[in-house]
Amino acid sequence: MTLLAFSVLAVDSAASLIACLNASNVPLISTSDADYAPAVIPYNLRLPFFPAAIAVPTTAAHVSSALKCAQTFNTKVAARSGGHSYAAFGLGGVDGSLMIDMKKFRNLTVDPDTFVATVGAGLRLGDIASGIHAIAGRALPHGLCPGVGISGHALHGGFGFTSRMWGTTLGTIIEMEVVLASGEIVNVSKESNPDLFWALRGAGSSFGIVTTFKLKTYPAPASGINFTWTWTLDNNATATVDTKVKLFQAVQDYSITTAPSNMALRVFTVPMMGLFQITGVFWGSREDFDSVIAPLVDSFPDQDNIPTPEVLEHAYLDLLVVLALGQALPQPENYTMHDTFFAKSIVAPSKLTTNALTSFFTFHGQNANKPPLLWFVIANLYGGQYSAISAQDPADSSYYVRDSLFTFQLYSNLDTTTDPPVTTYPPWGIEFMDGLSKSMTDAQTETKFHAYPNYVDPTLSPQLAHELYYGENYPRLASLKGVFDPGFLLWNPQAVGTS
Missing domain, CATH: 3.40.462.20 (Vanillyl-alcohol Oxidase; Chain A, domain 3)
Structure with a gap:
């Protein structure tokens, strides 16, 4: 296939993907929209990537429809919670992916009896810290940069200045609503879908798109x-x-x-x-x-x-601002x-x-x-x-x-x-x-x-990344990838299963 033919095929595929998203009533930004250019500016300006389209869902059903469209038109998918990825993996890590921007998922509540926080996947750490403190005087272990999105942070660790006292952000996850590559919407916890619960907490971007977290909170220090x-x-x-x-x-x-x-x-x-x-x-x-x-x-x-x-x-809260070098929460x-x-x-x-x-x-x-x-x-x-x-x-x-x-x-x-x-x-x-x-x-x-x-x-090869990030857990992760995403729809250059 010539380069020209490949380019025409890519354009046709993107147009078909966008038509599917429109037909499914998924809010989106296409490459011709004025909002596209600012939406794809990466945190790390060294690594610009250009998605074929950007889905901006407001419901789990929208996420499900977007994944089904991507599967139909053989388009890799990357979800972006906050956009703080050092490698711009929220943009896909390559050109031509479908980016699912979770920024509209901003719900935040704290149960008055259990103090479990229900957190939308589009919230940032500063939003959550100030929000749960205002609602219930509670706190979470989390990083110092208030603009970091909760999803990537929590699903791959999440260290902060209360972590030696309370553990990682990942360790506070009790339950998640997750959309699988198939489009199925599931609740995931230690009791429900335990294998998926294990895999998501450490390698989440390879296994599903979280829409909502339930997180254990702690009494905030004075x-x-x-x-x-x-x-x-x-x-x-x-x-x-x-x-x-x-x-x-x-x-x-x-x-x-x-x-x-x-x-x-x-x-x-x-x-x-x-x-x-x-x-x-x-x-x-x-x-x-x-x-x-x-x-x-x-x-x-x-x-x-x-x-x-x-x-x-x-x-x-004042100390969180100091640690963030003056950034507002x-x-x-x-x-x-x-x-x-x-x-x-x-x-x-x-x-x-x-x-x-x-x-x-x-x-x-x-x-x-x-x-x-x-x-x-x-x-x-x-x-x-x-x-x-x-x-x-x-x-x-x-x-x-x-x-x-x-x-x-x-x-x-x-x-x-x-x-x-x-x-x-x-x-x-x-x-x-x-x-x-x-x-x-x-x-x-x-x-x-x-x-x-x-x-x-x-810059790490997929093999070295898997070894350094997942160690002895990688064989089980690779096996579960075949169960929950056999088509490798949820993808970035270092995703589980990539060789």
Whole structure:
């Protein structure tokens, strides 16, 4: 088939798909509509994709009809909840998919007796946090960015600064209304469709489109204490690597044995600024904080030069805004934040060796300035003996990386302050970030590292993505994909079953 013939066939197929959606009364945006261009702007501007059409359902029946039309005309389907995918998988991850935009599913209630929240799949984390607090003084474990959509976040993990206390967002899921690839609408829970319940919680985008969640909530803390120690270190000084290694080891040892469940802890580094921070949140009183943090501070190297920490107490919702760098919690229906970036993740299940940390921080110093890239590393504490994340039964869901000690996010974006401004991510940036990742993992080959699916890396082959994200759960997931979506309708370049 010639390229021209293929193009004509694709246009005809898209027209037939749109005709089917119209005949089924599914609200939609076609490529010729004025709303199409703004609707397909990805969060990550590095990865633009162009769906054949965008369904904008308001009911589960609309979702069902859209899936049936896609099946009839052999069009792959991707659902978008918030549009925050690092790989733009909500747009399909390739051109020509049917995107199902769930933004109209914004219902939010809290049962006054059970405090179970019923949450529409189009809501964002900030909407839910402010909403359930206003309704019932409740809270959920969830991420820090208020514009992230609930569906992708919850179905693939969902970590935040209450997670060591309450677990992941995924762990709060009690029940879901789900539309299967066949168009069938089902309720899914531990008791009803248990295999699907297992698969959705960890690999949800491959198994169905959730329209509504029922989530366990918790009494919101009255306040929390946000703390930060900041070192500014000379990347050219020979002692800097040793200082960083010892600081990280202090955090690591404290985390494994001592850090209470009501403490969130992270290490944040911006090499080009020489910035090294130990920061987090304690959900308790200042008196208790001073007591529980003392062993960590006592283990910092160079005790005579420990920086004065910033320690501030905030009311619960105010602290969520602080952690979101000032972003408001209630979010607009259409997401308007964008960046041009590439990110990777490392899930470290156990203690990092001196050799691995030395290699990692040596790479930091040697590559601190990489214009036009700005890059940073966040190491979030997931584990430790008191963590609620690792305490959850690993067989309960397909989410594989709950045994993480630390999860690292390696993030690089463009310096937009240059003159003239740079708008294109450099191709060598991918190789550079791979090198950053390998500076740790290749120096500790005795450890089986994994990756976090919510920091999705589109450069991974499907096989490597499946290994890093799902580990030993993948064979069961692949088998269930054949049961619930044998035609691979629900698809992205790293979907379960893709080879």
